[in-house]
Amino acid sequence: MVKGESPFMKYLRRDRLPTIFCAGCGNGIVMNTFFNGMEMAEVDFDNLILVSGIGCSSRIPGYVACDSLHTTHGRPISFATGIKLANPEHDVAVFSGDGDAAAIGGNHLIHGARRNIDITVICINNSIYGMTGGQISPTSPKGSYGTTAPYGALERPFSLADLVTAAGGTYVARWTTAHPVQLSKAIKYGLQNKGFSFIEVISQCPTYYGRKNKLRSPIDMLNWMKESSINKRRADKMEEEELQGKIIVGEFQKKPEPEFAEKLCKLLEEQCVTGKPTAIRSAYQED
Amino acid sequence: MITVNENLCKGCNLCTEFCPQKVYKESKKLDKKGIHVPAPVDEEKCKKCGLCALMCPDQAIKVEEDEDEE
Numbered sequence: 001m002v003k004g005e006s007p008f009m010k011y012l013r014r015d016r017l018p019t020i021f022c023a024g025c026g027n028g029i030v031m032n033t034f035f036n037g038m039e040m041a042e043v044d045f046d047n048l049i050l051v052s053g054i055g056c057s058s059r060i061p062g063y064v065a066c067d068s069l070h071t072t073h074g075r076p077i078s079f080a081t082g083i084k085l086a087n088p089e090h091d092v093a094v095f096s097g098d099g100d101a102a103a104i105g106g107n108h109l110i111h112g113a114r115r116n117i118d119i120t121v122i123c124i125n126n127s128i129y130g131m132t133g134g135q136i137s138p139t140s141p142k143g144s145y146g147t148t149a150p151y152g153a154l155e156r157p158f159s160l161a162d163l164v165t166a167a168g169g170t171y172v173a174r175w176t177t178a179h180p181v182q183l184s185k186a187i188k189y190g191l192q193n194k195g196f197s198f199i200e201v202i203s204q205c206p207t208y209y210g211r212k213n214k215l216r217s218p219i220d221m222l223n224w225m226k227e228s229s230i231n232k233r234r235a236d237k238m239e240e241e242e243l244q245g246k247i248i249v250g251e252f253q254k255k256p257e258p259e260f261a262e263k264l265c266k267l268l269e270e271q272c273v274t275g276k277p278t279a280i281r282s283a284y285q286e287d
Numbered sequence: 288m289i290t291v292n293e294n295l296c297k298g299c300n301l302c303t304e305f306c307p308q309k310v311y312k313e314s315k316k317l318d319k320k321g322i323h324v325p326a327p328v329d330e331e332k333c334k335k336c337g338l339c340a341l342m343c344p345d346q347a348i349k350v351e352e353d354e355d356e357e
Contacts, residue, residue, distance in 0.1 A: 004290035024299030028344025
């Protein structure tokens with residue numbers, strides 16, 4: 001390691017830095033916490049594959065010096081399913097934004113959770129479509145302003161963590177970028193968990209969300225998140241009116257269940273008449 | 288020892304706000320990119336918790352343990 005360099009620099013593609021993200025964007029914090037969680041979970045960096053769709057947050061795998069796949073809009077979970085089933089030994093993580101995972105890829109998200117396939121989905125929820133100019137997304141809070149909602153959003157937002165819990169994810173957590181230590185631990189559990197892990201990160205977009213909603217600087221946005229977040233254990237005991245405008249953070253689900261790739265491998269072994277199936281890396285194995 | 292990489296810093300100043308010991312201060316002078324790069328002015332107060340390195344969105348900060356001054 002070069003002296004005076006960030007401890008996470010060894011995981012990054014130096015020639016592509018500095019990142020394209022705006023000053024104070026939450027994506028960089030999520031990158032740091034992912035590396036921190038990865039180190040804590042003792043995941044082999046050479047065995048890791050990062051998959052992403054389209055959006056600001058989906059540019060993250062392009063900066064990480066491991067195998068990465070930048071796929072079509074909303075489909076990273078489908079591609080990750082393919083990677084995981086082709087070789088279940090890989091650790092697969094998906095970086096996805098709220099527009100990617102909740103809007104166009106909502107179906108893939110709930111079916112990935114239903115299958116309980118062993119991938120870790122990190123959804124960076126900045127409550128707005130940042131890359132295309134600040135349109136309202138499915139997770140924009142009610143009454144928030146955007147380019148397509150000059151009088152405030154009328155719709156109810158998705159609570160992604162509750163959605164994935166209901167769909168059958170086996171580790172579900174929500175934190176904000178103002179909780180980097182807790183977030184690192186959640187990512188650690190997510191990577192260690194055998195099954196569908198979903199970590200929703202409420203992130204800041206000072207350029208679009210902040211500018212439209214009177215939180216112009218990243219410092220204002222992080223302070224807002226810190227003040228309005230409330231732990232799930234406390235929130236469970238509170239009334240619905242008290243939780244208006246609050247961000248509920250914490251672990252939503254932690255329940256190990258049989259995993260899809262393992263079940264499929266077992267079925268293959270049972271049904272294969274010629275002995276052990278050789279679909280995995282068969283080109284390198286002698287017949 | 289704290290090092291802030293000026294080539295990577297974009298001047299969001301999250302470190303000045305979220306350091307628990309308030310070690311950083313926004314510099315008055317603009318650098319060549321036209322941003323206020325924060326400087327660790329009260330470095331003796333630093334407890335080496337590393338929160339600034341974790342919070343820095345641009346991986347510009349490095350916190351090292353001081354070498355023994357013997």
